[in-house]
Amino acid sequence: MTTNSLTTSQGAGRAGDKVFSGAAMAAGCLILAVLFGVALFLVVQAIPALTAPPADIQGGHGFFAYIAPIVVGTLIAAVIALVIATPVAIGVALFISHYAPRRLAAGLGYVVDLLAAIPSVVYGAWGAAFLAKEISPAYDWLATYLGWIPIFEGPASATGKTILTAGIVLSVMVLPIITSLSREIFLQTPKLHEEAALALGATRWEMIKMAVLPFGRPGIISAIMLGLGRALGETMAVALVLSSGVLTASLIQSGNQTIAAEIALNFPEASGLKVNTLIAAGLVLFVITLGVNMIARWIITRHKEFSGAN
Amino acid sequence: MSKRIDVKDLNVYYGNFLAVEDVNINIQAKSVTAFIGPSGCGKSTFLRTLNRMHEVLPGARVEGEVLLDGDNLYGPGVDPVTVRTQVGMVFQRPNPFPTMSIRDNVLAGVKLNNKKISKGAADALVEKSLVGANLWNEVKDRLDKPGSGLSGGQQQRLCIARAIAVEPQVILMDEPCSALDPISTLAVEDLINELKDQYTVVIVTHNMQQAARVSDKTAFFNIAGTGKPGKLIEFADTTSIFNNPSQKATEDYVSGRFG
Amino acid sequence: MTATVARKRSALTKGQLPKFAPYIVLAVALVVAAAIMALIGFNAFGWGIVAAILFAVGLVSWSGAVEGARKAKDKLATCLVVGAFLIALLPLISVIVTVLINGIPGLITPGFLGTSMNGVTGAFDNKAAEEGAPVLGGIYHALMGTIQITLLATVISVPVGLLTSIYLVEYGNDRPLARAITFFVDVMTGIPSIVAGLFAAAFFFAIVGPGTKTGAVAAVALSVLMIPVVVRSSEEMLKIVPNELREASYALGVRKWRTITKVVIPTAISGIASGVTLAIARVIGETAPILVTAGFATTINNNVFGGWMASLPTFIYTQILNPTSPSNPGPSDQRAWGAALVLIILVMLLNLGARLIARMFAPKTGR
Numbered sequence: 005m006t007t008n009s010l011t012t013s014q015g016a017g018r019a020g021d022k023v024f025s026g027a028a029m030a031a032g033c034l035i036l037a038v039l040f041g042v043a044l045f046l047v048v049q050a051i052p053a054l055t056a057p058p059a060d061i062q063g064g065h066g067f068f069a070y071i072a073p074i075v076v077g078t079l080i081a082a083v084i085a086l087v088i089a090t091p092v093a094i095g096v097a098l099f100i101s102h103y104a105p106r107r108l109a110a111g112l113g114y115v116v117d118l119l120a121a122i123p124s125v126v127y128g129a130w131g132a133a134f135l136a137k138e139i140s141p142a143y144d145w146l147a148t149y150l151g152w153i154p155i156f157e158g159p160a161s162a163t164g165k166t167i168l169t170a171g172i173v174l175s176v177m178v179l180p181i182i183t184s185l186s187r188e189i190f191l192q193t194p195k196l197h198e199e200a201a202l203a204l205g206a207t208r209w210e211m212i213k214m215a216v217l218p219f220g221r222p223g224i225i226s227a228i229m230l231g232l233g234r235a236l237g238e239t240m241a242v243a244l245v246l247s248s249g250v251l252t253a254s255l256i257q258s259g260n261q262t263i264a265a266e267i268a269l270n271f272p273e274a275s276g277l278k279v280n281t282l283i284a285a286g287l288v289l290f291v292i293t294l295g296v297n298m299i300a301r302w303i304i305t306r307h308k309e310f311s312g313a314n
Numbered sequence: 315m316s317k318r319i320d321v322k323d324l325n326v327y328y329g330n331f332l333a334v335e336d337v338n339i340n341i342q343a344k345s346v347t348a349f350i351g352p353s354g355c356g357k358s359t360f361l362r363t364l365n366r367m368h369e370v371l372p373g374a375r376v377e378g379e380v381l382l383d384g385d386n387l388y389g390p391g392v393d394p395v396t397v398r399t400q401v402g403m404v405f406q407r408p409n410p411f412p413t414m415s416i417r418d419n420v421l422a423g424v425k426l427n428n429k430k431i432s433k434g435a436a437d438a439l440v441e442k443s444l445v446g447a448n449l450w451n452e453v454k455d456r457l458d459k460p461g462s463g464l465s466g467g468q469q470q471r472l473c474i475a476r477a478i479a480v481e482p483q484v485i486l487m488d489e490p491c492s493a494l495d496p497i498s499t500l501a502v503e504d505l506i507n508e509l510k511d512q513y514t515v516v517i518v519t520h521n522m523q524q525a526a527r528v529s530d531k532t533a534f535f536n537i538a539g540t541g542k543p544g545k546l547i548e549f550a551d552t553t554s555i556f557n558n559p560s561q562k563a564t565e566d567y568v569s570g571r572f573g
Numbered sequence: 574m575t576a577t578v579a580r581k582r583s584a585l586t587k588g589q590l591p592k593f594a595p596y597i598v599l600a601v602a603l604v605v606a607a608a609i610m611a612l613i614g615f616n617a618f619g620w621g622i623v624a625a626i627l628f629a630v631g632l633v634s635w636s637g638a639v640e641g642a643r644k645a646k647d648k649l650a651t652c653l654v655v656g657a658f659l660i661a662l663l664p665l666i667s668v669i670v671t672v673l674i675n676g677i678p679g680l681i682t683p684g685f686l687g688t689s690m691n692g693v694t695g696a697f698d699n700k701a702a703e704e705g706a707p708v709l710g711g712i713y714h715a716l717m718g719t720i721q722i723t724l725l726a727t728v729i730s731v732p733v734g735l736l737t738s739i740y741l742v743e744y745g746n747d748r749p750l751a752r753a754i755t756f757f758v759d760v761m762t763g764i765p766s767i768v769a770g771l772f773a774a775a776f777f778f779a780i781v782g783p784g785t786k787t788g789a790v791a792a793v794a795l796s797v798l799m800i801p802v803v804v805r806s807s808e809e810m811l812k813i814v815p816n817e818l819r820e821a822s823y824a825l826g827v828r829k830w831r832t833i834t835k836v837v838i839p840t841a842i843s844g845i846a847s848g849v850t851l852a853i854a855r856v857i858g859e860t861a862p863i864l865v866t867a868g869f870a871t872t873i874n875n876n877v878f879g880g881w882m883a884s885l886p887t888f889i890y891t892q893i894l895n896p897t898s899p900s901n902p903g904p905s906d907q908r909a910w911g912a913a914l915v916l917i918i919l920v921m922l923l924n925l926g927a928r929l930i931a932r933m934f935a936p937k938t939g940r
Binding site: 018020021032033041092093095121126179236237239283293 | 643644646647649651654655656658660664667668675732734735736739741743744753754757759760762764767768776797828829830831854859865869886889894909910920
Binding site for chain 2: 746815817818820821822823824825826827828831832835836839840
């Protein structure tokens, strides 16, 4: 029993296993290192701007005074985008999952995915060349009849290149994200719940209210948050469409700015402290979108256990 | 080409949970042994320890010895991969590799290990294995077609041919016919009868009639209750187990009072 | 009870709107809307909206009167849902039409695909706009730049992404490291593209020196965006491979790494390849990261590691924001839209290619 014929084996193969699994793990660790590196390098390059004397920073009042209105502008644009996109996206998702004829459903899903495939710069060009011009008369109308509401205060921009227009373009870009996620969630509603509702004599809409929407609510919330993350970070839709300026409450005048557009417009020609300032702005954007995305993913993982879809 | 298996004091664990307790069994070379028992009694778990497939699951481990002609499968320095070249396995659902042709499926054990083999030797091995699996006549004209294009019974025989091509000592079969129709089942059972001339065969089955048809000796496993470990209750000639069992639990099971 | 040819009345069919009710309401709505629009100035868009509102209001109230509140609410929901879909289609159609209308003239201009902007100044554009001279300048440099930068990004991303997904699926097993990687890969899918550009720029600033702007830096920025997509899609494809295949391979005495490379990956390859193609389609249209990392050149630069490089998206961006001739932006616009059309065609081809690849490489079941 001392010699075991099973121990004489291919030793080289065993090393192969170690090499391969090591390489795979190294690749994974590389990703963590990259992410960590993003944060680190951004911070390092941003610090000079954060610690510089206020007078040196654009606007003359220090970094936070510079960035605060831009952050607000970013939020305004994102909120406009979500307010428009969310109801439409949920409607489209419901349409594809529960209303459209079965044979068409896959094709319709593909059509909506086409919206996602169009590059952002093309949306920006469309927004600047087409949408802004077409929507400008509507802004005049708003300024005339609803001008007493601060967000519609006139005089309306002649070119139509306002933050509202940018927000509309953003909503078109965010729509496919929310739609496809919601659609998948609606399709995963357990047939049992749907059938139970229908067997009670519910109409289609009542069945959706009873079975589909409650089941899908956490998924919808996380889809909205992912859309929010995208809207916050989008550059081209804003840079090409918005005629930027100082923070204004009126949505139909030119003015306002988002972080991403500010960086895109100024970085190529920037030098010295301006570069650090813009990188610091990028860091702020990174932190905001990181937070939003982490919350969204946390919601999804927390509910995966209860969704029964495994 | 076939070895005897001697199992000594084997305890099978999933992490800290004892799944099968204290198995002692001696399986002779060139015989067919059947493992029977109710669902969840641990017969498949135990089968998988015989070719060290059990430990593929994270946290799974084994205490005790499994001797193949005297060599301990779980001895120090033993590579599980070597064990599996000597102890082959056929699974419950046929699983030919979908990206490979029939010919390549049969040769998979050789090719995947990069062993060099001349074309002539390869062709001879393919024919020998397919003949041994009773599949040669049905597929000899389409060896280059995908393995997944065959019927269920044919696929299972292809998997058996694949297992044979590695030239193992022992063939383990985990409910090989439960996914097949009765005619294919008959074909596989006939095949098992022929295989025992060359290999030691151990087959787990849910179907008592199949065990009675196919095996020389039968082992009955049982479980006391959920959460308790499974145990080997009785191991004897098949005719004794079914006609004249010595344990009450065995008699209850084979006469259909539970299971 | 005499059998009648007319519609049978049973307890199950009373209290319903006639089947052709929606069409009646639609016809009425269209006519009334046209009348309203004629009063305040006709335009097609307004007509559509007014007609839609009238249709919804009309159908829902008629249904409410005849069928009851619950069915009326159901019809209202249906109207809203279908309306949402139509609203979503509008920008899609509008963008595609705009690109086609504006882009085709640019695309068919001779020399558009084959020349760069080398030497094209505002004077030429002025002549083109004012005297009808041909619009010079093209996108060759941008096209080459896009191809080279994207290719380099793919070469970086695919090995890293694929190996990571292999780690997560085959070796991870819920270990803390695997869970951390999964979570942060998910987070990475949300990095704004401009931040990815800034990172690559800052990284190279720190390592090589400030002001480094080359195609390679842009490729690194694009990799940051591509890797999470490759990891996620490859992971899904690897998970789909049935465990039975892995077990069959182990049972034959095959090592784990050989099982992965020779059984698992070939089975999943069609999904992986189409996932990679989709990742390419996603980053090929990115502007912001390239803008901050590669500058924007007007001449052909075939060296990824030296000097500014143009790309299709940055070309479009700069031509629109900074026309070659500020007084006559027309030719710049034309070139920009032509480039936009080329870019969209590329993206569509890649998307189509992904589907074809998925079908071509899928394991065949020839019967």
